[in-house]
Amino acid sequence: MSAEDIPPEIAEWFDGRGWRVRRHQAEMLAASDAGKHAMLVADTGAGKTLAGFLPTLADFSPSRIGDGKPPQGLHTLYVSPLKALAHDVQRNLLTPIEEIGLDIRVETRSGDTPSDRKRRQRSRPPNVLLTTPESLHLLLSYEDSFSLFAGLKRVVVDEIHAFATQKRGDLLAVALSRLQAIAPDMQRAALSATVADPEAFRSWIAPWGDLDAVDLVTGEAGAEPQVEILLPEEERVPWGGHAATWSIPQLYERIKANNTTLIFTNTRFLAEYIFQHLWDANEDKLPIGIHHGSLSKEARRKVEGAMARGELRALVCTASLDLGVDWGDIDLVVQMGAPKGSSRLLQRIGRANHRLDQPSRALLVPGNRFEFLEATAAREAVDEGKRDGEDFRRGGLDVLAQHIMACACAAPFDEAELLSQVRSCLPYASVDQELFGRVIEFVATGGYALRAYDKFKRIVRGKDGVWRLAHPEQAHRHRMNAGIILDAEMLDVRFRNGRSLGRVEERFAASLRPGDTFQFAGVNVEVEQLKDMELIVRGSSKAAMIPSYGGLRMPLTTHLADRVRAMLTDRAGWARFPDDVREWLEVQDWRSKLPGPDNLLVESFPHAGREYIVFYTFVGWNANQSLGMLVTKRMEDMGLMPGAFVANDYSLAVWGLKPVEDPAPLLSPDILTDEFIDWVQDSHLLRRAFREVAVIGGLVERQHPGKRKSGRQVTFSTDLIYDVLRKYEPDHVLIEAAWADARANMTDIGRLGDLLDTAAEKLDHVVLDRVSPLAVPVMVMIGRESVPQGAQDDELLLEAETLAGAAMRVDGVAEV
Known part of the structure; x- marks a missing residue:
């Protein structure tokens, strides 16, 4: 045309x-x-x-x-x-x-x-x-x-x-x-x-x-983005921590030098944490805002309007502003911490200038040395125009059940006709009559083990063969509870006059007592009372903690992980790194080995009276958490007396009372068969996955007219049903759906399988007499798993420097 x-x-x-x-x-x-x-x-x-x-x-x-x-x-x-x-x-x-x-x-x-x-x-x-x-x-x-x-x-x-x-x-x-x-x-x-x-x-x-x-x-090609990695001016790139608070003075100067700066963080906690540090440094009283999904609608709209009018100099946000928001006056986008993927980084970079013929400017702020490598890999991927993304998978059966119920609410339906509609889309193209019939049966009765209970009967089949609602009231109940996004149960945070600040998780609110203070939406508040599903607060001038939030961590993409592994063995390329990062890798190379694209490096060493083993996996936090569970279970069976483990995106560290002389048996592929099944079934993972599919599939309702179930009540209800189905109907469609979720989302089973294949082909085990330089970032996390990221950065860095002193010294003489 x-x-x-x-x-x-x-x-x-x-x-x-x-x-x-x-x-x-x-x-x-x-x-x-x-x-x-x-x-x-x-x-x-x-x-x-x-x-x-x-x-x-x-x-x-x-x-x-x-x-x-x-x-x-x-x-x-x-x-x-x-x-x-x-x-x-x-x-x-x-x-x-x-x-x-x-x-x-x-x-x-x-x-x-x-x-x-x-x-x-x-x-x-x-x-x-x-x-x-x-x-x-x-x-x-x-x-x-x-x-x-x-x-x-x-x-x-x-x-x-x-x-x-x-x-x-x-x-x-x-x-x-x-x-x-x-x-x-x-x-x-x-x-x-x-x-x-x-x-x-x-x-x-x-x-x-x-x-x-x-x-x-x-589309037509646009101007190449300009991506810079921020480094400390006087200090070294940190060993540990994720919040990158070392950068606040430098970041504040960048904000002053630009008209509008958009600052992305990977979690809501870090958004509040970084916002508070910037506000403390804000001697010029610049208008700086905050935006994330837990803030009230009014607060979000107010900030969005101020940005659209060009009234803010900086805005700290999460993925709530990741996509497509067109504020053309943004000069600079900042990514605090690692971006976790080149596509995500490119999407965020695009918020700057938002014009095809002008380059977008971005600043990456790594929290630690591994994050510096990840930021470098992401920048180079953007320069090369390389993208990463998730694979498509079969559509969720719980979502299909919700859709079937929605169709029944609209009008009676013919089963064959609806199946034809469903199969016309890619996620459900492979659904056959038998599987569709099982999902229909679940929507109609709750399944074989639950069909005796009237509360689970939502649709009925008439003599004409057409499915319709069991009772008109079911339509209202469905609309009250429909949805896919299942955050942790949230409580409204309100002032006594009714003004809403937003929501915090029920788990966090349950830990509070009258007089406790916390920081939310950039405001210090004091708890007055917890009433029903609301947290009543008032303003406070006292020091306050920051709410923590649950949920899965943003995963490191396979594409970016592969790039980081390749960088580790590209010794000629180390010249482009800062001196301290280059020396870190050089001493690691001298004292031990480096993980590469085609091998799995495993190190074992004593430290502080314990025996440690560290696996350099690069498969992301979720997969490493799952591997930690499986490995410690196998170590226990082998009499190695494991204590605990800690993981980040890049590695897994396990400590015990006995040394691991041969790690190969810990990583044999059969660990993902019987042991994996036993572990998932006996752990919280499958129960948690079932809880989510039960809500999405409509088996358990969160909302009732004039009343909402608490998270504890939903958990109690779903756990009871889960136990019944596990015993009497283990092939129930929701058990099947929960297994699919547990495998894909909570354990990242695909990446674990690839890792074990690599271990079987080339496993490099290095026995050391002390902690290695590469192990320091994960070692400083020992004992801090339950601490929100960024909450104790100073302590982390002190501990990192102590460990680094041991890692970077040989025979009592400093190497670097």
Whole structure:
């Protein structure tokens, strides 16, 4: 499509702003005009969102409408992974609509949307609705969903890489299949800047996996990003710790030197922690804000608005602002700690400038020496244009159960017809009649072991063979409890006057007593009382702790881990490292060995009256935690008297009372068969996984009219059911779903299997007389597993220097 094919009023708007219609934007319109679905992969700042909406703007353009009326009703759905992204898109989409003069009404719908507006949107929908997968799922559960979506022309899925490979993607995939059945001519468009395998995502967006129906559009190349790694000016790169608080004085100077700086952290705890340190250093009283998912809606909206108006000099945030937010005045993006993946880093870098023809500037701030190596690997991957990402896997059976229930809430359904819909999307393409029947049976009765209880009967099959709700009340109960995102149970934090600050985890709140103080949203507060599901607080001037949060840690990608391992053995490349990092590796190479891409290094040594063994795995924290459990169990069986273990992304350290003379038997592949199964079944992992799938699948309800179950009550309920099913129905679909989650998410079984294969082929065991330099970062974590990251950095660094003194000395003489 040439520029002449763009509606003239849209072309004039581009000209008036001094812009040109980019090739990929024209190609997205051409695909739509040809009746095709489309997948756009383009750099951040390339105008992806406008490209996705261009066909919608064209459909409402007077030059195309002629004497007819503009399209009526819901025309376009825009689905994003973040509420903040939807609100940002609304702000930026309204500008061209208003300036071109198009008759288009745009609204957002999410968990933050008032209930009266949600009701009105169903009866009098906007032309463009910006929403999330969860809100779309709820819309599809209403009887009027068929009329609401009957005229739907287009669905735009933004930042598809952020959730397509996860359960939120499963939910969206079956929702798209449902929409396609309601509106057969509906077109799909997917947008992303950071997919490693565009063809895989193209298959995901295609109905029935029909690649010929989806045009793959690639964007014009943009300016190369400028990525810098911050190093201490006078001190050395730290041995341990993750918070990188050493950087605060230097970081504050960077904030002063730029108009607006966006500072990313990997956890909510670190966001609060870094914000407080910056505020303590803020002698100039610069406007600095904080943003994360536990803050109240009002607090988040206030900060987002201030950023959009250019009123903040810096904003500390988490992944809550990872994706697509277009604040063009950001000069610099800072990543505190390791980025954990090149695609994630590239996505965050793109928040700076957000223009295709101007380079984005980013600053990486490593917390320790391994994080420096990881930051270097990530920077080089970005320079080379290399991406990483997650593999696609079979859709979750708990998500499928939730979808089946939503369909029943909307209308009675025919089982064969619904199966056909479900199989038209990639995550559930392999579901056969037998498996689908088992999931239907679970939704209908709870399963064989639970069918005697009426509370689990949600749908029934009539004499006509059609499934319908067992009772109309089930629809309301489903809508109250539907959802995929299952954070730990949260309590509202409020002042006595009712003003909300946000939410903290129930586990943290349970540890508090009246008079205790904690820091939240940059404010010190004192606990007055814990009432129902609310924590009543007042302002305080006393020193305060920072709330800790649970949940899985952000995993180190395999791609980045492989790059770090390659760097360790590239001795010629060490010249580009700071002196202390280079010397660290040189002494490690002299005293022991270095792990490489094709071997597993294992070191054993005595320290402080104990025998230690350290495995340099580079498989991420989750996998190392699982390996630690399995290895200590096997050491116990072998009489090696293990004590405990500690893990980070790069290594696993285990101590015991007897030395390990041969680590090979600890790492034989059979450890992932019987021992793994026994361990998972007897540990909290499977119970935790079952708890989540039971809630997602609708077996256990968190919400009741006027009441919400506490996390402890949900745990008690799910544990009881889990014990019953383990004993009487071990092949229950939710047990199967829990096993899939435990393997994939909580143990990272795939990476463990690859590690054990490497160990079988080439295991290098080095016996030392003292701690090695490479072991220091993990050794300083011994005894600190339960301490929130960043909470005791000073103590960590002191201990690291003590260990480093032993690691870097030989025969009483300092090596470096």
